[in-house]
Amino acid sequence: MKKIFILITVSFASIASFAQAVAYSDPAQAYVKLLLDKDASTFSRIDGFKVIGTCYLFGEKNTGSVFAKEGKAINISLSYNTYNQQVEVYSEGQEKPIYKDWQTIDSFFLKSTHASSDYKQELQFVNAKLIGSQEKGFMQIVYTGLKFTLLKKYKSELGYSSTNYIQSDLRQFDLNYDYFYLNNQTKAVTKLRKNSSSIRKEFKFIKDIDTLVNDDVFTTNQEAALVQLFVVLNN
Numbered sequence: 001m002k003k004i005f006i007l008i009t010v011s012f013a014s015i016a017s018f019a020q021a022v023a024y025s026d027p028a029q030a031y032v033k034l035l036l037d038k039d040a041s042t043f044s045r046i047d048g049f050k051v052i053g054t055c056y057l058f059g060e061k062n063t064g065s066v067f068a069k070e071g072k073a074i075n076i077s078l079s080y081n082t083y084n085q086q087v088e089v090y091s092e093g094q095e096k097p098i099y100k101d102w103q104t105i106d107s108f109f110l111k112s113t114h115a116s117s118d119y120k121q122e123l124q125f126v127n128a129k130l131i132g133s134q135e136k137g138f139m140q141i142v143y144t145g146l147k148f149t150l151l152k153k154y155k156s157e158l159g160y161s162s163t164n165y166i167q168s169d170l171r172q173f174d175l176n177y178d179y180f181y182l183n184n185q186t187k188a189v190t191k192l193r194k195n196s197s198s199i200r201k202e203f204k205f206i207k208d209i210d211t212l213v214n215d216d217v218f219t220t221n222q223e224a225a226l227v228q229l230f231v232v233l234n235n
Helices: 002-008 015-019 027-038 196-202 215-220 222-233
Strands: 043-046 049-052 062-068 071-081 086-090 098-100 107-111 123-127 138-144 148-160 170-183 189-192
Touching: 027 170, 071 107, 138 222, 148 222, 189 196, 196 215, 215 222
Parallel strands: 049 170
Antiparallel strands: 043 049, 062 071, 062 107, 071 086, 086 098, 107 123, 123 138, 138 148, 148 170, 170 189
């Protein structure tokens, strides 16, 4: 547990780096869309459906490190399956991964190594249960402060294909995400609604909340606006 809280104190959020993401959209969602646009012929089978796209965050075999009670693995290849919340770890010289259930891993780091992804920031994920959340799986630590921590949870779901309506058994992976925040004093984890009015209501005690979270800024670059808000929250 001590290891986890040491990891949480490190913030990898950066407004500048996020502003460079493709069209101010979530970079992981942009990567999924790029794959669907580039090649819709490759599919996997889930529950009788042919599913196109990828459930892996920034694709398979990225660079990262994994921390668990049984030990740690540094600078290895790993894949984060956002559909079933598994982490797949590749040992040196082995083609097939070792599948790790989300409940067996405390935290991990991931950095996209794929040429088709322009987003190269290292992301840190922590097991949701270790920070008191009832969510299953992992949460990305977007910003950390002494008072509040901004979190993000990715989840892939099966959606209808946006390009092929003829095949009734065809689906695609839709990558979605939600924001949460951890009150570091009370240890309460709260889910944030992704609209500016709800954010303003949640943090109405901030004097300049209307300036920090206005409709234009929040719509243009939601995550950058949230990061700036949490900078103020932690002052």
